[in-house]
Amino acid sequence: MADQSQHKAVQTTGHAWDGDLQEFNNPLPRWWLWTFYATVVFAIVYWILYPAWPVGKTFTKGLATTTFVDADGKEVTTHWNTRAEFIRDMQSGEEALKQKAYLEKVAGASYEEILNDPDMMAFTQSLAKVLFADNCAACHGLGGTPAEVGNFPNLRDDAWLWGGSIERIEQTIRKGRLGYMPSFGKVLSDEDIEALANYVLSLSGHDVDKGLMARGDSLFHSEQAGCYYCHTNSGKGLYSQGSANLTDQVWTVADVNGAPTLAEKIERVKSVIRNGVQRRMPAWEGRLSDEEIKLLTVYVHGLGGGQ
Amino acid sequence: MAESGDTQLYAPRQAIFPRSVKGRFRRLKWGVLALAYGVYFLLPWLRWERESGPDQAVLFDLVGRKFYIFDLVVYPQDIFWLAGLLMIFAYLLFFVTGIAGRVFCGYFCFQTLWTDVFLFIERLIQGERPARIRLSKQPMNAEKAVKLGLTHLLWLLVAFLTGLTFVLYWGNAPQLVAEFFTGQAPFAAYATTVFLTATTYVMAGIAREQVCTYMCPYARFQSVMFDRDTLIVSYDRARGEGSAGRAKLGRDLKTREQRQAAGVGDCIDCGYCVQVCPTGIDIRNGLQIQCISCALCIDACDTIMDSLGWERGLVGYSSQRVEDGGKRARLLRPKVLGYAAVLLVAVGLLVWSVGNQAPYDLAVSQVRQPLFTRLSDGRIENAYQLKVNNKTGHALGLTFSIEGLPDAELDMGRFRHIVLRPEQRLRLSARIKARPKVLDGRTYPVTIVATPDAGSGLPPVRHATVFYVPKG
Structure with a gap:
């Protein structure tokens, strides 16, 4: 290390404590002092431009501003803040404009063109996922499967009450749907309902009592119960009525698959026959734009594999 | 002992006027400088043929999220290569510094290289050390103004070229230069150039040894790596x-x-x-x-x-x-051998990883909301999100299939077979439908396979995932 004897002696600050305790002086470079003053100047400029000092219940707002468009379409100019910057970025930032341009392309394309184009599909999926979460997930669940079977149809499975074609899905979203099945609790005896429930479960391959099944069969196709009006002779249902297909394994009102025993399954079907069904999907036309409905149509079509 | 009256807590910089010297180390340093400047200033202009992408040999395309380095294209998911490279640089610094001291500072650091060039300009305009000392001491006159002005002008020119060249690595060099001087380049290009021009001018022209003594952390922590044999x-x-x-x-x-x-x-x-x-x-x-x-x-x-x-x-x-009177420095000592071993392993791993970069890749994530769906025919369906990334420079046709789950069906809608454009990334939805023997609430392994079209010469890529069967 440096041989101090050849240098001038080590400088001290000149202070002395307790008689002989002294402090070495290693002078800081002068420019270092100037950089400190520069940070002070920077801070003052920052105070002038940006929100800085609390003053009572408010604060100094600074001269810098951010302009964005609020929910009513009015242009708003506020003091600079990251929240407004974020809104502005989402409205007119570089990426937002790119997204808008691509959305116009998708909006101008036919359903067939979108379904055949992997790029437009990927774009639709990611944009519609947000729309679905905002507007549809409250009932149908975030992934398209409701929390429980009963009130809202599962959009993930391949059973479509109102049809799974693009046209019918769009109609469902636009105009809404009214799912209705009359209650038979006062019309039919408990034994009749028991027989009908057994027949209905036999349609989807459940091993039920043969006698009750036969009686249910004739009731199903009789004018007294009239089930076949909507569910058709074969029990496969009608898209025009939104009547369920009773022959498949998907249950949208009675949670048959979730019942542990056959007796419980029968009970659950009986409950639906006795009480009927009243379900309503609101119309989204007017609430959502045409482009948004288009994106959601493709998205829902994709959720269940489509038809 | 100094009197408190003349104690200076802040010391002004003492101007240094290094004299020129000739010799073997100076020659070596000029060589390193010529090589470094040659590479730095010319590399952005080197053109390179690619099947697709820019024709610039080295281009860091931030917007496209791709780094082109000769025949290598680096994607964001290769970020760990950067980690590897930084580790290698760190160990290389430890290794070299342990053996030969501050070799990096003295021969390779850009602060040293640029200061050398600025000193060369200073000497060219103002003359050798005594002339420069005399010039700095004389009062301002026409001669001093011209010489100082010319020096600073040339410094600024070199600094500007340095800043501009750095920017050229992030865009198409000839186009960017044309845009730069017609006012059409992006704001970031101007900002970066101005910033680097300023820092180069200040660091190499004015601050010089102050950077090494007071600012640079490497200068300080290299001292820690010294031992008796360094x-x-x-x-x-x-x-x-x-x-x-x-x-x-x-x-x-x-x-x-x-x-x-x-x-x-x-x-x-x-x-x-x-x-x-x-x-x-x-x-x-x-x-x-x-x-x-x-x-x-x-x-x-x-x-x-x-x-x-x-x-x-x-x-x-x-x-x-x-x-201390010992003989020559020992070279083979544990520290040096250890750093050498780690260095070799890190370099080996990085070379292996870069050499085995997949020409395209497939990532699969299972959809977890919902975990499964019961279909109308009683089968169970699981959904998946696929991400495919074509890293090749040409169109790539892929057909998807599954392995490992008997009697299962893969449904990808209309995209069971897709053709990716060169360097295209794409997200796809997939669903697997199967009829489990028992509903046991367990997961079963399944592999999704992407098979390139015959004639592409590329191997299939597999991605393992699971199929969830609900409890019945």
Whole structure:
């Protein structure tokens, strides 16, 4: 290390404590002092431009501003803040404009063109996922499967009450749907309902009592119960009525698959026959734009594999 | 002891006017400088043929999220290569510094290289050290204004070229230069150029050794890697000082014999080694924190010894062990061997990883909301999100299939077979439908396979995932 004897002696600050305790002086470079003053100047400029000092219940707002468009379409100019910057970025930032341009392309394309184009599909999926979460997930669940079977149809499975074609899905979203099945609790005896429930479960391959099944069969196709009006002779249902297909394994009102025993399954079907069904999907036309409905149509079509 | 009256808590920078020197280390350093400048300034202009993508050999495309480095294309998911590279640089620094001291500072650091160039310009315009000292002391007049102005102008020019060249690595160089001078380049290009012009001008022109002494963390932590065997630039005190100290070549002290008889050492106190030092220290005072191991003092002293006809090495590379009377520095010591081993492993892993970059890749994530769906025919369906990434420079046709789940069906809608454009990334939805024997609430392994079209010569890529069966 440096041989101090050849240098001038080590400088001290000149202070002395307790008689002989002294402090070495290693002078800081002068420019270092100037950089400190520069940070002070920077801070003052920052105070002038940006929100800085609390003053009572408010604060100094600074001269810098951010302009964005609020929910009513009015242009708003506020003091600079990251929240407004974020809104502005989402409205007119570089990426937002790119997204808008691509959305116009998708909006101008036919359903067939979108379904055949992997790029437009990927774009639709990611944009519609947000729309679905905002507007549809409250009932149908975030992934398209409701929390429980009963009130809202599962959009993930391949059973479509109102049809799974693009046209019918769009109609469902636009105009809404009214799912209705009359209650038979006062019309039919408990034994009749028991027989009908057994027949209905036999349609989807459940091993039920043969006698009750036969009686249910004739009731199903009789004018007294009239089930076949909507569910058709074969029990496969009608898209025009939104009547369920009773022959498949998907249950949208009675949670048959979730019942542990056959007796419980029968009970659950009986409950639906006795009480009927009243379900309503609101119309989204007017609430959502045409482009948004288009994106959601493709998205829902994709959720269940489509038809 | 200083009086409190003249105690300076802040020291102004002492201007340093390094004298030029010729010698083997100076030649080596000019060589390193020429190589570094050649690579840095010319690389953005090197064109390169690719199947797709830009025709620039090295291009960091931030917008497209791709780095083009000759025939290698680096994607964001290759970020760990950067981690590997930084680790290699770190270990290389430890390794080299352990053996030979601050080699990086003295020979390769851009602060040293750019300062060298700025000093060269300064000498070109203002002359050798005495002329520059005289110029700095004389009052401002036309001569001083012209010389200083010209120096700073040339410094700014080099600084500007440095900043502009850096920007060229992030865009198509010829196009970017044309845009730059017609006011059409992106704001970031101007901002970066102005910033780097300013920092280059300030650091290499004005701050110089202050950067190494006060700002640079590497300069400080390299000292920690020194040990007794590390090579250091040092002054042979025993030879230089003799028993009666150093002395100039005076009357009766001209020859070595005369000097030795008088007990005077070989150092003729010419001060050349101090004059050439870019950090303004006297190497004869021993190893100092300011020393960047540039070795110019060795060249200076060798020049003097040569002219006197005495042997070289009064100032030279040495080590603490040698200075303490030991023999030559040990090279094979545990620290050096350890760093070498780690370095080899890291380089090996990086080369292997880069060499085995997949031409395209497939990532699969299972949809977890919902975990499964019961279909109308009683089968169970699981959904998946697929991400495919074509890293090749040509169109790539892929067909998807599954393995490992008997009687299962893969449904990808209309995209069971897709054709990816060159360097295209794409997200796809997939669903697997199966009829489990028992509903047992367990997961079963399944593999999704992407098979390139026949004739592409590429192997299929597999991605393992699971199929969830609900409890019945």
